[in-house]
Amino acid sequence: MTDAASYPFREHHDLQLEPEFREIHSACALTRVRLPHGGVAWLAATYEHVRQVLVDPAFSRSLANRPTAPRLSSEVLPPTSIMAMDAPDHTRLRRALAPAFTSSAVERVRPHVRELVTELLKQMLGGPTPADFVAAVAAPLPVLTICGLLGVPLPEVPVFEVFAQALRNRRITQAERESARASFERYVLSLVERRRREPGDDVISSLLGPLGSEADLSQRELVDCVIALLVGGIGSPTTFLASALVVLLRQPELLPPMAADHATAADVVEELLRLVPIGVGGGFVRVACRDTLVGETTVLEGEAVLPAMFAANRDAARFDDPDRILLGRPGGPGRHLGMGQGAHHCIGASLGRLQAQELFSAVALLAPDIGLVRKEEDLRYRPGLVVRELDELHVTW
Amino acid sequence: MTSAGRGWVLVTIDPERCLGSGMCQALSPARFTWDEEGMHATATPVLLTDDLVQAAECCPGEAISVLSASDDHTRRREHEPLQP
Numbered sequence: 001m002t003d004a005a006s007y008p009f010r011e012h013h014d015l016q017l018e019p020e021f022r023e024i025h026s027a028c029a030l031t032r033v034r035l036p037h038g039g040v041a042w043l044a045a046t047y048e049h050v051r052q053v054l055v056d057p058a059f060s061r062s063l064a065n066r067p068t069a070p071r072l073s074s075e076v077l078p079p080t081s082i083m084a085m086d087a088p089d090h091t092r093l094r095r096a097l098a099p100a101f102t103s104s105a106v107e108r109v110r111p112h113v114r115e116l117v118t119e120l121l122k123q124m125l126g127g128p129t130p131a132d133f134v135a136a137v138a139a140p141l142p143v144l145t146i147c148g149l150l151g152v153p154l155p156e157v158p159v160f161e162v163f164a165q166a167l168r169n170r171r172i173t174q175a176e177r178e179s180a181r182a183s184f185e186r187y188v189l190s191l192v193e194r195r196r197r198e199p200g201d202d203v204i205s206s207l208l209g210p211l212g213s214e215a216d217l218s219q220r221e222l223v224d225c226v227i228a229l230l231v232g233g234i235g236s237p238t239t240f241l242a243s244a245l246v247v248l249l250r251q252p253e254l255l256p257p258m259a260a261d262h263a264t265a266a267d268v269v270e271e272l273l274r275l276v277p278i279g280v281g282g283g284f285v286r287v288a289c290r291d292t293l294v295g296e297t298t299v300l301e302g303e304a305v306l307p308a309m310f311a312a313n314r315d316a317a318r319f320d321d322p323d324r325i326l327l328g329r330p331g332g333p334g335r336h337l338g339m340g341q342g343a344h345h346c347i348g349a350s351l352g353r354l355q356a357q358e359l360f361s362a363v364a365l366l367a368p369d370i371g372l373v374r375k376e377e378d379l380r381y382r383p384g385l386v387v388r389e390l391d392e393l394h395v396t397w
Numbered sequence: 398m399t400s401a402g403r404g405w406v407l408v409t410i411d412p413e414r415c416l417g418s419g420m421c422q423a424l425s426p427a428r429f430t431w432d433e434e435g436m437h438a439t440a441t442p443v444l445l446t447d448d449l450v451q452a453a454e455c456c457p458g459e460a461i462s463v464l465s466a467s468d469d470h471t472r473r474r475e476h477e478p479l480q481p
Contacts, residue, residue, distance in 0.1 A: 055419045057426065091424060094455045102459050103416065332435060334417010342423035349416065349457060 004040045007033035007306075008072070008281040013381055013388050015243055015277060017323070021045050021311040028317070030297040033306070036385055038070035041285060041304035042297070047319075047337070049294050050312035053305050055342035059286035062086045063302075070304040072281045073386050074174060080224045083284060083344060090343060096217055097225065097347055100149075100203045106350040109149060110358065116144050117358045121366050130373045130394040137359065138241040138393070145355055146233035146348075150226065151195065151202025159187050164234045171384075181227070188226045192219070203229070233348050235387070236278055237355060242390045244272040244356065245363070246376055251325050259364035262357070264327065269356045271325040274336035277310035277388050283340060309337040367397040405466040406445045408438035408453075414460035421452035421461060428452065442466035 009018045024031055030042040030049060044050045053059050063069070065084040067076050077084040082093050099105060117137075124136035143164070147157050166172065166180035192204060199205040204226065207217055217225065248254065248268065258265040285306050288299045299305055313336045314322040319329070329335060333353070339346040346352065363370060372379075373394035382389045408428060410421075415436055422429040425448040428439050438461070443449070445463065453461040 051419070051431075055423045055431075057423060087424065091451050091455065094420075095451060098455045098457065102457055103414070104459060331433065332412070332415065332417055334415065334419070334435065339418070341417075341419040343420060345418035345420050345457065347457075349418065 004032040004034040007035055007043060008385065012383070013280050014379065015246060015376070015388065017277070017311060017314050021308070021314070024311070025315050025317065028295060030294055030299070030305070035070040035072060035281075035285075035304075035306065037072070037074055038068055038304070041070035041306050042294075042299055043282070043306050043308060044294065045308045045311040045315075046295070047312040047315040047317065050307045050309055050337055051341055052294055053286055053307040054283070054309075054337065054340060054344070056292065057087065057343070058288055058290055058292040059305060060086050060289045061090075061284060061286060061344065063287035063289060064285045064304060069285065069287060070306075071285050072279075072306070075177070078224060080220050082225060082228050082347075087343065093217070093221060093225065094343070094347070096207055097203075100206050101347050101350060103350040106354055109145070109351070110354055112148055113141075113145055113355055113358050114362075116141060117355075117362045118366075121359075121362050125367055125397060130396045133245060133393045133395045134238070134242050134390060135392065138238050138245075141241065141355060141359065142234045142237035145237075145351065146230060149203050149233075149351070150191075150229065151200050151204055152191065156187075156191075159184070160230060160234070163187075164230060184227065185223050188223050189219070192222055192226075229348070232346065233351070236346075237348075237352050239278055239387055239389045240273075240276055240352070241356060241359060242393050243276045243278075243388065244269075244360070245370075245393065245395070246372065246379065246390075247272055247275050247325070248360065249370070249372055250376070252371075254325060254327075255364040255368050255370075258361060259368060262361055265361040265364065266353075266357050267327050268325060269353060269360060270333055270336070271327075271329070272356065272360075273338035273353070274313045274319070275323070275325065276338070278338075279308075279310060280385055280388055282306045282308035282310070284344070309340065312337050370395055370397045403445055405442040406449070406463050407442050407466045408449065409462045409464070410436055410438050411458075411460045411462070414458040416458040416460070418457050420455050420457060424455060425449050425452040 009020045024045045028046055030044055032040055033043045034040050044053045062084055065077050120137045120141060124131045143161055147160055163180060163184040195204045196208055207222060254268055258268055285304050287304050288301055290301050292299050316322050339349040373396060382391050412435060422431055428449055430437050453463050
């Protein structure tokens with residue numbers, strides 16, 4: 001294929017949808033693109049196409065997790081990683097993890113998250129202005145939340161922060177990343193051993209099913225799960241919370257109603273999940289395990305498809321006035337693809353929602369005059385091929 | 398769980414609990430459909446299969462109920478309140 005456009009479309013990214021996606025939405029067709037690694041893939045960018053690629057079991061994650069497969073990042077996940085698996089292995093792991101992450105299970109940590117939010121915000125608001133919202137709130141909140149859920153003792157939290165940084169730094173070499181992962185794995189193993197001896201009211205303890213039972217994960221699976229929970233539970237929420245404040249402050253008139261009513265805040269958070277692009281190019285690539293029709297295109301067995309959720313979430317065919325936060329959009333929380341969809345739907349979706357709801361309710365209440373120091377168009381995003389990430393976000397109040 | 402008694406079951410989705418994750422549709426494509434209004438379970442009784450049990454157990458909103466169509470026997474998550 002010589003007509004494939006180079007992808008991602010821009011070297012530098014921000015929170016705006018690249019204009020190429022408007023053309024793809026109008027054409028309503030899969031597009032050939034050349035990815036940074038592994039060559040040419042199909043790009044899915046309309047709501048219907050992206051949703052099908054995420055939900056249809058014909059699209060495999062394990063076939064896509066190969067060094068030769070087209071992808072955005074140089075990284076190839078270990079085959080035991082939950083994001084590299086398909087049914088039936090993937091289903092077994094999800095069943096083991098599911099009870100700890102249902103909306104009702106996660107609701108139990110809401111009071112703890114509310115306390116963390118209040119504490120972090122008050123600390124920031126009590127200090128000098130302007131302050132860095134990333135360092136003060138968006139980075140520590142997810143770390144403290146997920147460590148609480150996993151039962152990590154407070155003095156050991158920095159171990160998580162250091163490792164999360166190493167994993168997310170796209171400029172380090174594969175060898176450096178593997179070395180950081182190996183040392184973190186040793187730490188996780190020690191944590192698992194402690195929970196085996198002394199189970200607690202935490203996710204790791206709940207994953208230690210009766211030995212030999214179907215629910216009993218292997219040591220390897222357990223470590224990979226904890227790492228996946230950590231990477232997803234810290235990196236994406238931090239990126240989201242920072243960018244979400246930027247998007248929210250495009251419409252500051254929403255802050256008073258959010259302060260007054262938790263349901264309004266939750267509705268706004270759902271819109272933020274729809275509007276904030278986390279990935280630079282989209283989600284994890286899938287490979288078709290059989291010829292499959294997507295729209296009017298047949299994706300052939302063995303061909304790769306990149307689902308661009310952030311673009312699907314702004315498809316005008318699906319969302320009226322797609323670039324604005326509108327209250328009361330129909331369809332409930334599943335109306336957008338911000339948390340993914342299908343078998344790999346974000347396991348931490350309810351936890352992420354809850355943190356964002358608590359944070360932005362509290363911001364509206366405690367810092368109603370919050371504003372950005374730099375205009376949105378002057379914000380600088382960390383260069384990289386995977387995540388649209390602000391290094392810092394200075395705010396006044 | 399997979400040794401659950403076989404038989405005809407009725408599958409329902411509580412729209413208040415459904416998060417629209419699409420998990421059930423991915424795991425049991427023949428039993429769930431999705432449209433602009435949300436997720437729907439097949440309206441007629443179906444044979445209980447492993448993929449249906451998996452879909453119910455992986456549901457992040459605990460929104461799926463699988464009830465025996467032949468008697469009052471009710472299968473659902475332990476912490477989900479029973480309904481008459």
